[in-house]
Amino acid sequence: MELMELLEGRRTYRRFYQKEISEEITGEILRAARLSSSAANKQPLSYVVIRSADKVNQVFDCTRWAGYLKPEDGQPGEDEKPVLFIAVVENLNINPDCDTDAGLAIANMTLAAWNRGVGSCIIGACNKPRLSEMFGLTEEQKLHTVVAFGYPSHKSRIEGVKDGDIRYYLDENRDYVVPKRQLEDVVTYM
Numbered sequence: 001m002e003l004m005e006l007l008e009g010r011r012t013y014r015r016f017y018q019k020e021i022s023e024e025i026t027g028e029i030l031r032a033a034r035l036s037s038s039a040a041n042k043q044p045l046s047y048v049v050i051r052s053a054d055k056v057n058q059v060f061d062c063t064r065w066a067g068y069l070k071p072e073d074g075q076p077g078e079d080e081k082p083v084l085f086i087a088v089v090e091n092l093n094i095n096p097d098c099d100t101d102a103g104l105a106i107a108n109m110t111l112a113a114w115n116r117g118v119g120s121c122i123i124g125a126c127n128k129p130r131l132s133e134m135f136g137l138t139e140e141q142k143l144h145t146v147v148a149f150g151y152p153s154h155k156s157r158i159e160g161v162k163d164g165d166i167r168y169y170l171d172e173n174r175d176y177v178v179p180k181r182q183l184e185d186v187v188t189y190m
């Protein structure tokens with residue numbers, strides 16, 4: 001895919017077909033994370049891959065989806081759940097200030113996934129204490145986010161922000177519409 005086309009399609013997806021993601025693609029997503037830039041090349045991030053149906057369900061139960069929508073619209077249904085989660089863990093003993101590293105790794109992972117037709121949703125709103133316990137994290141390990149993956153069963157498109165309203169919504173086909181601010185509103189040339 002051409003890069004700008006890839007970036008445009010790499011939206012947040014919240015409903016998925018129950019089709020497995022191959023080990024090859026999962027490996028590619030993780031290799032993309034490894035390739036990301038890191039402040040002082042400290043590489044403070046590690047990853048927990050959750051792929052067994054049982055564990056995926058347990059992680060799913062700790063996540064919250066689409067805060068702007070009613071649960072029946074935003075929360076994936078029983079047969080729409082993601083099939084894979086990758087948790088991004090910050091090892092604070094290596095670098096206590098590594099949120100930018102985490103963002104870059106997540107961007108690489110979600111792009112690599114979309115390059116193979118796999119959609120994703122970054123989840124910050126999750127029960128971090130419960131998940132940290134489930135993943136066996138130590139005191140020096142901080143759960144940054146979990147990223148959900150699956151083959152999307154809906155579309156998502158962007159439009160310009162109208163009247164300052166940045167809330168995404170579902171259209172008549174239950175596809176997501178995501179308002180983005182116009183460049184002229186966020187860019188200054190000097």
Ligand SMILES: Cc1cc2nc3c(=O)[nH]c(=O)nc-3n(C[C@H](O)[C@H](O)[C@H](O)COP(=O)(O)O)c2cc1C
Pocket residue numbers: 010011012014064065066067121122123124125126156168178
């Ligand atoms: C740091 C971060 C945390 C997020 N947390 C959640 C979340 O907990 N639940 C959710 O449904 N979406 C979450 N999202 C997805 C955003 O809602 C989504 O990126 C935004 O609406 C823009 O849509 P787009 O990704 O298609 O551009 C998160 C995104 C980011 C970058």
